Amino acid sequence: MDDHARISLLTAEKPCSLLAVHVLGPFLVTLDGVPAGLWHGGRNESLFAYLLTHRNPWPSRETLMHAFWPDSTPEAARNSLNVALHGLRRALRTVTDRPIIVLRGNRYGLDPAVRLWLDVDEFDRHLRQARRFHLAGESDAAVREYEVADGLYRGDLLAESPYEEWPLLPREQWRLAHIDALDHLSSLSFAAGRYAAAAGLSARVVEGDPCREATHRRLMVCHSRQGQPHLALIQHRVCAAALWRDLGVEPSPETQDLYQRIRRHEPV
Structure with missing residues (x-):
């Protein structure tokens, strides 16, 4: 086996890094359990959260410019985006030298080789499962799923960046989904005499x-x-x-x- 093949085999056997991101409540990013730091304010956090919650399809450069700097000239918005991306990548370099956010054509997204755990994805998944159990009359299983969803909801979306524009609608949607989950959980507890x-x-x-x-x-x-x-x-x-x-x-x-x-x- 030549050196190139040996390196390829070792790379293939190496497990993918796990990127865990909390955007509900206090913002937290870890890579394989190690916290990433040096975010320096809400814009870098907001941009990262946008990229992770808009993965299908990846957003284009123009989409990001319009979402974050709608009132700027194209040149100013492009410069602002480059600055924000630089700050985002600098924060991620505190835990890895590997690029986490990559550019393909005109679109930005997460390196497909990185496994992502995102709290809003997990929150939605447990809510869907809870509703299925609830409709099926499986109350105990529904309660467990609603409780997991409640535990994942550590606060509103990007709670530490209240002046960002793009999270306003999804923030309210997830907030109301959480309230609905609590209401269903309350109803199930009431029916059980608790x-x-x-x-x-x-x-x-x-x-x-x-x-x-x-x-x-x-x-x-x-x-x-x-x-x-x-x-x-x-x-x-x-x-x-x-x-x-x-x-x-x-x-x-x-x-x-x-x-x-x-x-x-x-x-x-």
Whole structure:
């Protein structure tokens, strides 16, 4: 075996590097468990997150220029992109000399030889699995998947870069998906008679979406069934205030009826 063949064999046998990236909540990049640093601000992080969440197809140079510098001249936007790519590659060179972001033709993307673990991909995957179990009536399996998804959601997308424009829509989409997951998890806990768990989850839901009236009602029932009707009545006031403040409406007859029943100390 000649030297070239021996090198090729050793390269083939070497396992691919694992790039793990967290973009939900605090931004974190590791390569084979070693954190990459020197990001120097939100733009490098934002550009890397964009490239990883727009992999099919890889974005072109013009797409990146429009996404990040829409008001700049083409020349200025191109220069800004080159500076940002340089900063991104410099940050990644703290963990490897191998190029992670590569250029093919006019498009930028992740080196296909690098394995990627991305938290938003995993979050979506566990949510899909949870929904399948939920629809199939496999409650315990659904709960496990929803809990894994909840654990992956460490915060909103690129939470440390609140002024970037492109994440606004996906940030809200993933935030609402997380709230939906918590709501489903609360409903499953409630159905299983785990009222303390259901109450805690419901409280997180209405904190993120104060106008979910059905979740307010579930929280009221949880409090009542745990022998805390006073908390249920307070929750009704919180619900009514949120509905009026955000939507200009009163609570529904169903919510009002539940409130009256709890006031009369009737079982709910």
